[in-house]
Amino acid sequence: MKYIANFSGGKDSTATIILAHEHHEPLDEIIFSEVMYNEDISGELPEHIDFIKNVAFPLFESWGYKTRILRSDKTYLDCFNHIVEKPRKNMEHKGKRKGFVMVGHCDVQRDCKLKPIKDYFKGLEEQEVTQYIGIAIDEPKRLQRLSVGKESLLAKYGYTEEMVKEKAEQYGLLSPCYNYSKRGGCWFCPNAREGELKHLRNKYNNLWQELLRL
């Protein structure tokens, strides 16, 4: 059995790894799927990807865990510039550029975030795998939906959302993205709240200008 933690840099998946460490749970590898804006620019906010690469991963590695960053062949710009050949509904879209991803229909999530994870697990076909998923004990509906081969250490050790945050803080592992938002995500995410967009404009004006250019 291979044990893998699917890490996003958010507090839930961070606390999951801390609990595995504290309770000597088996954990063979920690994976993180990095969405890219283009070949050179990450889709993660600079302070978040810096936190993952230079704070969280070095600490996890010092605990003896292997870490791995996965990336798709496709970037956000590939999705944005994709020419629609077979429109699902409106034939007027045929031959046009796909453009911004829409709320609830994020091609980036499917093609850039989840695909490399799926490909990675396909490559492990021969092995039995348990995936640790960061779902707190006060999220019963999400826990019920956990499929075979997936396990929540947060539920096993009775961790609520509030306790998860404290645990991550205790180890200096709360991503700086929580300073201005309750959620993480790509800097071009259609779900971004006003505060996130303000933060992008004020702190990373080069990225903001990219959005305006698009």
Ligand code: SF4
């Ligand atoms: S954070 Fe937003 S843009 Fe990024 S993959 Fe998720 S839904 Fe899509």
